[in-house]
Amino acid sequence: MCEMHEARTLRGDVWQALARVADPELDEPITDMGFVEDVEFAGPPDDAVVTVVFRLPTYWCSPNFAFLMAEGISREVGGLPGVTRVVVRLEDHMHAEEVMEAVNGGRGFQAVFASLCDGGDLSELRATFEEKAFQRRQESVLVRLRALGWSDASIAVMTLRQLDAVDFDGGEAAAQRPRYRELLVRRGLARWPGDLAFRNWEGEALPGDGLKDYVARLRQVRINMEFNGALCRGLQGTRYKEVQTVDGEPTLVDFMLGRVPARETSLTSG
C-alpha cells in the first residue's frame, strides 16, 4: 500500500516535471500539446527508472526541435528526487534513433548529428527560441494591460511590483504573466520589485509615447508561433493513439485530461 502511495506521488511529480518542458517552436508545454504518450516506472520508488514515451505531430518534425524536447524531458524528470535514470523514447520519427542516442546515451546533439551541423552547436537556436518565447509572453501581458486601460506612458514606467498587483481576471495574460516574469528575471532584465517590468529583449526600456509599433512586431512573432501551434494540435489530434487505462489506477490519460489534480493523488491514495 505504502509503495503504491509513493508510486502515485512520483507519477504526479513526473507529470508536473513534463509540464515544464515546452516545445521550443511553440513555447507551449508538451503536456498541453499531447506529445507525451506514456510514462513507465521500474524499480523501487526511491531508485526509479522512468521511461517517457513521446510522439510528435509528424514523422518530419525537425530533429533539432525533437532533441531539445527530449533533452528537456531528461533534465526535468531526471532532477526529481527518487529518479535514478530517465529513458526517453521518441516514437515514429525519421531521426528517432539518433535523438534517443544523443539524449539517453549522453552523447549530446553535436556528436550524433555532427555531419548535419556544419560544426555548430545549438546555442544560437536556443537563444532564438528563448527570445521568441519572451516576446510572445510579453505581448500577451501588454495587450491585456492596454485593453484594461493602462496608457503606454504608464506601462513604460510600470514596476514589477505594480505588474504583480494587476488583476487580469484570468485568461491568457494571467497564465503568461508568471512565464514572462521568469524569462525577464532569468535574463537579468529585472531583479527587484522596484525594477521596470517591461524591457525589450535587448534590455532597453519601452517608449512611453506609443507602443503600437512595438506591440505590432511582437504580434507577428505570436502569429508565427500560433500557426505552428494550431497545425501541430490538429496534426497531433489525427495521429494521437489512445493509451490504455489500467484497472482503477490513474493512468497517463487521466493526467493528460486533468482528472488528477496535482497533489490530490497522495491525499486520496493513503
Added chain:
Amino acid sequence: MYVTPEGKEIFVVDGHIHFWDGSPENQRNIHGKQFIECFYAYHNALSPKDELWEKSRFEKYSADDLYRDLFIDGPDDMAIIQTTVLGDFYKNGFGDLGRAHDMAKRAKDRFIINGAYDPRDGEKALEYIHYMKETYDIQGVKLYTAEWKGDSKGWKLNDPWSYRCFELLDKLGIKNVHVHKGPTIIPLNKDAFDVHDVDYAATDFQNLNFIVEHCGQPRLDDFCWIAVQETNVFGGLAVVLPFIHSRPRYFGEMMAELLFWVGPDKILFSSDYAIWTPKWLVEKFWNYQIPEDIAAERGVQLTDEIKEKILGLNAARIYGIDVESKKAKLRAEPVSIAAE
C-alpha cells in the same frame, strides 16, 4: 467561375494544386508512407467535417475526381498544377509531369502545368529544364527545397547550382518560380524554417517571380519583410486559407499582416488540392471580413475588389492570361465527366 450572392462572376485561378499518386503501390519506402500520411493529417486537421475524404481516395484520386472537385462542383476556372517529384520516396514520382499532362488533355485551356527540377543534379538539371521547355513549354516551376536526395536533406535557393538553373530559366523565359519552404533539415543547428534564401534569389533574379507557398509560414514576419523589399516576391495562400474555417479570427490576423506588408496585388489564392477542395474555401473567403479590431490595427480590409485580385486576377497577371478572352473560351468548352 465563382458567382457571388449578388450575381457577380469572379474569375478563379487556383494557384497551387496537385495530381498525385501517394498510393501504397507507388510508395518506395516508409518515407513515402509517412509523406502522404502527413498530407492526410493536414487534410483532417483543417477541413470542415463534411469535407473529409476516405484515406484510399486521398492517396490516389482519378482525373474525373479532379475535374469534378475543381471545375464542376468547384469554382475554379483554371488551376496551376505543381509537380512534386519526391523520387527518393515514390517509385514513379509523387506528382509526375507526364501524368499531369495526360490528365489535363481533356481541358487544356484550364491548366497551367509547372515543371520541377533539382539543382543538386548539376548539369543534368540544366538539361532537364531544356527538356521541359521544349516538350511541355513550361511557364513555371515548383521548387521544394526540403526534398531529400541521397545523403542530402535539402538545399537552398542561393546555392551555386540553383543560381545556374535560375540563369537558364531567365534565358528561356520561364518566369514563375513557386517555392515550397518545408522544414529544411540542414544545417540542423539552425532554424529549420528559414526563408532568407528567397531574399537573395529574388534580388539577383529580378526577371523571375518568386511565389512563396503558404506565405513562408511559420515565418510570416520574415516573409513579409522580404516581400516588402522585393517587388518580385509573392505569397501563395496554400495552408493559410483553411484556417478561415477552424480559426477565423486568427486567419484575419494573418490576412491583415499580409495586406499591410505584402499588399493586395501580390497574394495568390490556392486550395492545395487535394489536401483541400476549392468550393468551400472560395465560398468562405468571399463571405469573410477581417474582424473590426484587427482590421483597425493595420488599416486594411478584404474588400470585394481585393478578393477578386487574390482569387484570380493576380495569378492571371503573372502568368500572362487575358481574363476576358479566356472566360469566353472556357464558356464555349464546358467541362464534363462521365455520369456516376
